[in-house]
Amino acid sequence: MESSTGIAFLDFTEKDRKWLHEAYDVVGPRLDTILDEFYSALDKIGSGPEAYGVRREDLKKRQKGHWHQMFQGNFDECYENTARRIAIRHLEIGLPQDLYVLSYLKILSLLSGAICGIPGEDRAHSAEMVEAVTKAIAIDMMHAMAPYSAEVL
Numbered sequence: 805m806e807s808s809t810g811i812a813f814l815d816f817t818e819k820d821r822k823w824l825h826e827a828y829d830v831v832g833p834r835l836d837t838i839l840d841e842f843y844s845a846l847d848k849i850g851s852g853p854e855a856y857g858v859r860r861e862d863l864k865k866r867q868k869g870h871w872h873q874m875f876q877g878n879f880d881e882c883y884e885n886t887a888r889r890i891a892i893r894h895l896e897i898g899l900p901q902d903l904y905v906l907s908y909l910k911i912l913s914l915l916s917g918a919i920c921g922i923p924g925e926d927r928a929h930s931a932e933m934v935e936a937v938t939k940a941i942a943i944d945m946m947h948a949m950a951p952y953s954a955e956v957l
């Protein structure tokens with residue numbers, strides 16, 4: 805599927821793009837900590853970066869770059885090409901599909917926790933930012949899953 809399908813289905817609007825940017829202002833500076841927590845969770849199940857032959861600091865740099873791009877909320881051709889390349893890379897390294905899905909939801913949970921934990925932030929605005937992030941993650945995950953679906957078919 806194209807990003808435009810996800811955008812239409814999820815009703816990702818200009819407001820969502822704005823809230824996504826505002827969310828990034830909050831979570832951008834916390835991405836290192838968020839990814840450390842993500843890797844700790846992977847370690848718990850014996851699936852940390854090293855289990856796939858990669859150093860976590862190297863992986864962190866790449867993942868941070870990708871989240872930065874996703875938080876722009878420009879699901880254009882450049883974004884799609886990158887998202888597709890990343891998805892194929894995970895299939896190549898043998899990342900199981902179920903762990904890939906869980907990883908997206910774990911990251912979403914960590915991002916939501918960071919957004920909702922902002923001291924003094926208006927609750928309604930936190931909810932708007934979480935909703936926008938959820939939509940963006942869903943679009944990203946749609947691309948991530950695509951090569952796996954092709955394999956099954």
Ligand code: HEM
Nearest residue numbers: 851852853856858866867870889890893897899907908911
């Ligand atoms: C939300 C989920 C994930 C995202 C957004 C993500 C993001 C990325 C990105 C951006 C790259 C670089 C791809 C490229 O430039 O070719 C990458 C590669 C990679 N990822 Fe992930 N990743 C995710 C989940 C995981 C998980 C759970 C693991 C397992 C520990 C993992 C292991 C790897 C490995 C081993 C590579 C290849 C690195 C290399 O080519 O040297 N990823 N990932």
